[in-house]
Amino acid sequence: MIRNPKRRVVAFLRSRRIAIALIIAVGALSAVGTVPGQEDWYTHPLFIAPLAWLTLATAVCAWERTLQALRFAKSPAEVPESLLERARTRPQVTVPFAGGTDESVAEALRSQGLRVMVNSDVTAGSAGRIGLLGSPLFHWSLVALFVVIALGQLTVSSGLLGVPLGETVIEEEAAYGILDTGPLFSAHTGYGITVERWQREYVVDGIDRGPVPTVVVTDGDRVLARQDVYANRPLRVGSMLIHMNDWGLSPQIVLLDEDESELVRQSLLIDFAEGNPTETVPGVLEYADEDGQLWDIAIGLSPPDQGDERSTDETVPADALIRVGPADGDLGEVQRLPRDGTLSLPGGDAIALAGTTYYARLSVVRDWSLWPIYALLTAATIGLTLSLLVPYRAAWVVMVGEGRNRTAHIVTRHIRREVLFVHSIEGALRESVPWKESAS
Amino acid sequence: MSMSVEVVVMWIAVTGYAMASTLFIIGLIFSRAQLVSLGLAVTIAGTAAHVVAVAGRWVRVGHGPYLGFYEVVSSYALITALAIIFLVWRYRSLAIIGAVALPIAFLLLGAAMFTPRAELAITASLASWWLGIHVTFAKLAYGSFVVAFVLGLVMVLRHKARGTWSEMLAKLPAEEQLDDLCFKFVALGFIFLGIMIGAGAIWANEAWGRYWAWDPIETWSLIAWLVYAAALHARLTLGWRGKRFAWVAMAALPVILFSLIGVPLVYQSIHGAYLLGY
Numbered sequence: 271m272i273r274n275p276k277r278r279v280v281a282f283l284r285s286r287r288i289a290i291a292l293i294i295a296v297g298a299l300s301a302v303g304t305v306p307g308q309e310d311w312y313t314h315p316l317f318i319a320p321l322a323w324l325t326l327a328t329a330v331c332a333w334e335r336t337l338q339a340l341r342f343a344k345s346p347a348e349v350p351e352s353l354l355e356r357a358r359t360r361p362q363v364t365v366p367f368a369g370g371t372d373e374s375v376a377e378a379l380r381s382q383g384l385r386v387m388v389n390s391d392v393t394a395g396s397a398g399r400i401g402l403l404g405s406p407l408f409h410w411s412l413v414a415l416f417v418v419i420a421l422g423q424l425t426v427s428s429g430l431l432g433v434p435l436g437e438t439v440i441e442e443e444a445a446y447g448i449l450d451t452g453p454l455f456s457a458h459t460g461y462g463i464t465v466e467r468w469q470r471e472y473v474v475d476g477i478d479r480g481p482v483p484t485v486v487v488t489d490g491d492r493v494l495a496r497q498d499v500y501a502n503r504p505l506r507v508g509s510m511l512i513h514m515n516d517w518g519l520s521p522q523i524v525l526l527d528e529d530e531s532e533l534v535r536q537s538l539l540i541d542f543a544e545g546n547p548t549e550t551v552p553g554v555l556e557y558a559d560e561d562g563q564l565w566d567i568a569i570g571l572s573p574p575d576q577g578d579e580r581s582t583d584e585t586v587p588a589d590a591l592i593r594v595g596p597a598d599g600d601l602g603e604v605q606r607l608p609r610d611g612t613l614s615l616p617g618g619d620a621i622a623l624a625g626t627t628y629y630a631r632l633s634v635v636r637d638w639s640l641w642p643i644y645a646l647l648t649a650a651t652i653g654l655t656l657s658l659l660v661p662y663r664a665a666w667v668v669m670v671g672e673g674r675n676r677t678a679h680i681v682t683r684h685i686r687r688e689v690l691f692v693h694s695i696e697g698a699l700r701e702s703v704p705w706k707e708s709a710s
Numbered sequence: 711m712s713m714s715v716e717v718v719v720m721w722i723a724v725t726g727y728a729m730a731s732t733l734f735i736i737g738l739i740f741s742r743a744q745l746v747s748l749g750l751a752v753t754i755a756g757t758a759a760h761v762v763a764v765a766g767r768w769v770r771v772g773h774g775p776y777l778g779f780y781e782v783v784s785s786y787a788l789i790t791a792l793a794i795i796f797l798v799w800r801y802r803s804l805a806i807i808g809a810v811a812l813p814i815a816f817l818l819l820g821a822a823m824f825t826p827r828a829e830l831a832i833t834a835s836l837a838s839w840w841l842g843i844h845v846t847f848a849k850l851a852y853g854s855f856v857v858a859f860v861l862g863l864v865m866v867l868r869h870k871a872r873g874t875w876s877e878m879l880a881k882l883p884a885e886e887q888l889d890d891l892c893f894k895f896v897a898l899g900f901i902f903l904g905i906m907i908g909a910g911a912i913w914a915n916e917a918w919g920r921y922w923a924w925d926p927i928e929t930w931s932l933i934a935w936l937v938y939a940a941a942l943h944a945r946l947t948l949g950w951r952g953k954r955f956a957w958v959a960m961a962a963l964p965v966i967l968f969s970l971i972g973v974p975l976v977y978q979s980i981h982g983a984y985l986l987g988y
Contacts, residue, residue, distance in 0.1 A: 286947040290940050297936035304926045304977065312924050428920075476772075479834040502838040502916050513919035633919040640915065647908040654904060658897040658942075686946055690886050 283330040292324050325416040332409030339402040342662055342685070349392050349666060353681060357392070357668040361679035363696045368674045375667050375678060378702035382694055384665060396664035401685065404657025411650035418646060422639025424454040431463065432539040434520035434629040435483070435584060438464040441510075441634065447539075459510065462488040465630050468583045472500065479503075481517050483630040499632070509640070513633040518542060519550065519571050520629035521590050524622045525557070526612060533619070539629050540571050548573060556597065559617025564597035567615070571626060572606075586626045661685045665695045711766025713827065719763040720784070724823060726756020727791065727816035734809035741877045746805050750798060753808060757791040760819070764788060770829075776845045777830040779985050780822050783971060787818035789853040797857055801891075806878055810867075811860045840913030847906035852970055854899030855938075859963040861892040862956035869953055889952050892959055893945060900938045903966070907931050918980070926977035930969035937962045 282288065299320060303311035311317055367375075375393045376386045384395030429449035433439045442458045443449060467484035479500040486496045487507045497505045505512040518541040525534040536555070543549035552570035559565065570591040574581055581587060589608045594615060595601035607613045612622045662685040670677050678699055684691040711719075730752040737745030764775050764785065775785035794811040798804055832841075865888050868879040882888060910928065915921040922928060941958040944950040950958065974985035 286943065290943050290948070293936050293940040293943065297933045297940075300924075300929050300933050300936070303924055304929050309924075475837065477832055477834055477837045479837070501835040501918075502840075502913075504916060504919065511915070511919060515919070635919050640921070643921065644912060647911070651901070651905055651908065655901055658901060687949065688890065690890055693886075 280330060283327045284334060289324075289327045289331065292320060292327060296320050296324055321416070325413060328409055328416070329413045332406055332413055335409055336406040339406050342664075342683070343399060343402050349389075349394060353666060354391060354668065357666055357679045357681040358670055361668075361681055362692050363680045364670075365678040365680065365696060365699045366676075367669065367678040367699070368676050372669075374702045375669075375699065378698040379665060379667070379695070381698050381702070382665075384663070391668060393667045394664065396662070398660045398662040398685070401656050401660035401662045404653045404655070404660065405685075407653030408650050408657055409653075411646045411653055415643065415646040415650065418639050418642045422452075422637050422643070424452040425456070425638065427451045427455050427458070427634075427636040429634055430515055431632050431634050432518075432520075432629050433463055433465045433483075433485075433632060434522075434537045434539070435465050435468045435627045437537060438462045438488075446634075447631075459489075459636070461494065461507070461510075462486075463512070463632065463634070464488065466496070467498075468628050468630075469498070470581070470583055472498065481628065481630075483514060483517075483628075483632075485512055485630070485632065487512070499630075509636050509638040511635045511637070511640070513635075514630060515633040516541070516631040518629055518631065519573060519586055519588060519626055521569060521571060521588070521626045522624040523555065523569065523590070524624050526620045526622055528618045530612075530620070535624065537629075538569055539631075540569070541631075542573070548575065552591070552593070557615060557619075559615070559619070561617065563617070565616060566595055566597050566599075566601065567621065568593040568595075568601050570604075584627060586628065588626045590623045590626075592621070661688070663688075663691050665692075667695075667699070711763075711770060713770075713829075716763050716766050716770075717823075717827070719759050719766070720819070720823060723756045723760035723763060724816065724819050726752055726759060727787070727812055727819060730756060730808060731812040731816050734806065734812055738806055738809045738875060738878050741875070743878075743881075746808070746878070749808050749812070750805050753791060753812060754795060757788070757795060760784075760788050760791065771831075773832050774842070774845065776841070777832070777836075778828055779825045780827045782985055783818050783822040783825070785849060786852055786971070787815045787822065789849050790815040790818065790856050793853040793857045794860070801883065803881055803883055806882065807860050807864050810863050811856070814856065814860075835917045838913055838916060840909055840916065843909045844906055844913055847902045847909060848970060851899045851902035851906055852966065854895045854902060855959075855963055855966050858892050858895035858899060858959040861888055861895065862959035865889065865892065865956040866953060866960070885952060889955060892956060896938060896941060896959055896962075899966075900935070900942060903931070903935050903938065907935060923980075925981060926979045927969065927973045927981040930965075930973045934962070934966040934969045937965050 299317050302308060303317070372388055372393055376388055376395075379386045379393065379395035382395070384397045386393065386395040388394075427449070428451075429446035431439060431441070431446050439445045439462070441461045441463055464486040465483040466486050469482045470480050471478055472480035472482035482498050482500045484496065485499045485505050487494045487505065487510075495505055495507045497503070499505050499512060499514045501514065518539060520537050520539055522535065522537050524532055527533055538553040538555070540550045540553050543551055550571045550573060552568040555567040555569065557565045557567055571588040572591055573586060573588050587609070589606050592605045592607050592613055593601035593603065605613055607621070607623050609623050609625055612620045614620045663683065665680060665682045668679045670679050680692065680695055680699070682692040682695055730749045733745045733749030733752060737743065737749060767781070768774055775781040790811060794808055794815075797807070864879065864882060865885065868876070868882060871879045907928075910931070911921040914923070941955070941962055944958060945955050971985070973979065974982050
């Protein structure tokens with residue numbers, strides 16, 4: 271019974287049975303989130319708490335593995351007296367060795383891939399010392415991975431931002447249609463994000479990647495990056511990653527007064543209807559007339575067929591489909607507004623369609639943790655590979671007795687406690703000396 | 711190679727796997743070593759036909775066997791057969807494990823033959839060299855785990871075998887060696903599965919802008935990795951060996967099979983394209 275509470279916690283965390291149960295439990299809890307309707311499960315405390323517990327248990331395990339590695343990493347030639355004593359009095363295996371020499375013992379150990387050191391009392395061999403790094407590296411990398419992922423999620427910013435062709439949008443909160451930020455997220459960059467060019471068809475290696483925008487990121491007048499952006503080819507600026515998420519149409523609407531003077535010019539972002547590229551989901555503008563009454567102007571588009579040759583990489587020959595009605599009331603009939611045409615609004619003003627182009631819906635993620643995560647994944651893989659495929663093993667052979675009674679006493683250490691190892695050493699020793707003849 | 715020729719060659723492979731399964735099983739039951747040797751020869755012939763069919767399709771459609779149920783499941787059948795041939799080439803006395811492994815290859819390829827053989831094209835989001843890494847390690851992981859399963863099963867069978875069965879199974883390597891091999895294949899599979907998940911996460915970030923989204927197939931791959939992590943910990947820290955570890959290696963296989971083949975059939979997922987083509 272451990273009375274010290276701190277020791278009890280450590281004993282609890284280092285319990286191997288509990289750790290294995292915890293791994294299984296995290297697996298089972300992960301499965302819960304795959305049930306439809308449970309999409310928010312992975313941020314639930316009932317999921318996060320076992321994960322945090324597993325991280326702590328992994329850290330304790332990593333610490334223990336590090337101590338073990340340091341203990342084993344000493345040269346096998348530095349044999350502790352206790353081990354020598356054990357070899358003399360309680361060896362794992364003994365081999366009659368009359369006629370055998372120290373050199374034949376060394377040769378037998380070498381045949382098993384061990385590096386051999388001989389001193390007066392003992393012949394020692396070891397291999398896979400680099401493998402001792404494996405388990406600590408793997409476990410520490412996992413712990414760091416958990417921590418970095420968690421910190422990254424606290425400071426991440428991830429959102430969708432629509433940029434019409436030829437326009438620049440400043441990377442700030444108001445620019446995003448959808449935005450998720452971590453609770454410790456500091457500030458947006460204020461960089462300008464421009465879609466400079468649009469290519470409807472963009473074939474690389476025989477595969478159409480289009481439509482593809484050419485995105486330019488600027489800091490004031492300074493161009494930070496310029497690139498064609500498509501799937502598997504995001505634009506990177508520091509910790510900012512810009513992907514092409516989707517695309518739509520962008521009509522430029524002009525509000526005119528009674529004298530047809532331009533009051534406001536605005537680009538809208540219009541998406542295609544789900545699964546139907548010939549229909550759009552109307553965008554809504556709010557408009558206040560002279561009397562202060564609010565109106566909604568729903569603006570859809572009549573996109574041409576995909577194969578319409580009048581479409582270019584820059585413009586779309588679409589008419590606007592306008593419905594006007596009081597705010598929160600019923601919208602009126604659909605009225606078609608061709609390019610450069612005007613449509614009167616209640617109160618005397620009018621709107622005009624200056625033209626329609628494309629817009630790129632860009633996914634903009636700022637996450638500093640990405641490269642550290644990749645580095646830790648690599649370190650964990652190297653650690654795991656070393657740990658499992660290059661196991662540390664060592665053997666000590668002590669000669670006991672003289673002449674015909676001379677016997678090789680063998681003690682081995684295998685990081686995985688493989689029982690085959692001692693037998694392979696025993697077999698090699700038996701093959702290395704003519705013990706049968708000598709014994710007889 | 712045209713589609714019709716491919717189908718004929720593929721049926722030759724199915725027949726080869728069926729015949730090899732039969733020869734291995736009869737050889738095991740009636741303790742006839744010659745039948746086991748013949749089963750191995752038929753396995754090699756069936757696998758050769760399978761390789762020809764897969765390679766012919768690869769050249770025709772312009773991509774490896776990783777798009778659509780037919781290609782994916784057929785490739786897992788091929789990996790099963792190749793893994794067994796490799797194992798028997800290294801350890802001749804393990805030939806009898808064909809009695810367990812070949813029926814798996816036969817059932818997988820047989821199931822694949824009754825699914826649509828649509829020739830799906832590589833889409834823009836799939837066009838990445840990460841695809842090759844991700845898929846290669848998925849198949850290597852599956853191959854390692856299926857070998858561990860087979861070794862586990864023969865270890866358990868040997869413990870339970872009576873009469874003529876036991877004569878054949880007695881010719882297998884010693885329990886410790888089988889156990890060690892079973893462990894090594896689980897360990898290899900665990901490394902490969904980890905690389906597959908890591909490569910998938912990096913690729914997902916390049917293609918979609920997020921490295922992990924708890925998509926069902928991502929989640930189930932992680933669950934499979936955790937199951938094998940628990941198995942390895944049980945062995946390395948609690949000393950679960952022999953029959954106990956064999957049972958664990960066997961019990962874990964359905965989880966990895968579900969994550970690689972079953973998940974896209976059960977869940978609507980962004981990964982559906984790889985098996986179902988949507």
